[in-house]
Amino acid sequence: MRTSIVVLTYERPDALALALRGLARQSVAPDEVIITDDGSSPATRACVVREARGFPCPVVFLTHDRGGPRMSRARNRGIAAARGDYVIFLDGDQVPSRHFVADHRAFARPGTFVQGSRALASAETTARLLAGGDLDVSPLEPGLGRRRHALRAPALWWLFARRHRSRRGLKSCNFAFWRDDLVRLNGFDEEMTGWGLEDGELAQRGYHLGLWRRDLRLGGGVLHLWHGPPGVLRDDNPNWLIYDATIASRRVRCTRGLDAHLAELAGPLPDLREEADQAASPR
Template identity: 25%
Template structure:
């Protein structure tokens, strides 16, 4: 049997309720030629139990890549997940981002040699995040602005992410002032390019480790392509206890060095340099 066209990497840590909703979102995809690689940064056994149950209920294969819980080590588990990907093309997102049914179809349509794709997310408040059911995901209600407003969503320009399609979406992708960066919640690129820059810098914890990977890709000659109004996922709310001023400051210093030195390689990535 040939390899799947796309490998999807989803990061998670002890968030089974959100992860289940995300997996239902991928089960509703119009593009079906993919495998699911779960990058699990040390979750309890109940996450594996969820994945075992879901494997019997979804159409796509699930590969569970797990490591011991040693604090926030997302970069390390993502590198392990990249190595496990069987496809030549990788889509990365998070275990709190539910994809719209055309999410992977958009990534597959826009994928191009020499580029990575930069998507965004639509942030939902906690009450709506908790209220969304499997049926709401399968029917697409949780991506419908009118349904969301009926459940408490406020009006905002950001709602255009959910209502734009076709020419309008392409126009907004082009004119948005937001740069085409590698965003861990919604980005994709060629495995060979990610490996060529040695993946994520494992010194980095919360705060910009995904952007730093994108900066090395750009130093390597890979350009970013904006799809934030086309590839849509909704972000379920949660606390961020792992965010510290120390991790942010350390990561900013590493990113500053990457930008100023134009380096393409980290000695702290997939391959470890002595």
């Protein structure tokens, strides 16, 4: 099973650097890491080039013009570029635990997608990590939110691994799908812009396809770095109309989705490790 990590980022290169360092030290390396940028300044790409040097797998960088938050489009471009059988989604402000990839690989099953978990770093812990602290954060760390998700106990995965089709707790950070299933679904719905619901809507179409959800707990966790107040899912968010229409129609494929990017990103894409090596070599 080849594993692709698709990392969504926007204008936070300091956090992205930590996420990439976390991926670089995995006990089982992914087969590739694809950073898909939602229209950031050049500082984001420069960060990826710096971190790509010596990386254990190919590193690809994608971006598009900024047109407001277009997370669905950015993630679809990452899926289109992915060459792996299994795609794990990560946000650029999340630091994966050391066994993140190994746990996801062990937990994957045909006919299912996986919802992972996250612990929440405090502002103080985030500042320490950004200043160069050890990426390993203890479950006993002061101020850690949802600290249970910093624990790892593979022998107990079965307690939470039952197949179900709940809508609760769906989030596209630490989210994993078989790529073939994403192609059948046509990926994320690009009619959904702004913040919220694109992950739940994708999962709902997955249920219509016949997929089941499994929750990975006590393993495969990430540390979500602190940032300002999170977005609030308002009742007047226009994405609700799309989400509700998906449920009512029981549709499987979205109209504007992944297929718009498959041809463009089908060929070999530059591995930023080569550019990083050239930048580091003496002139």
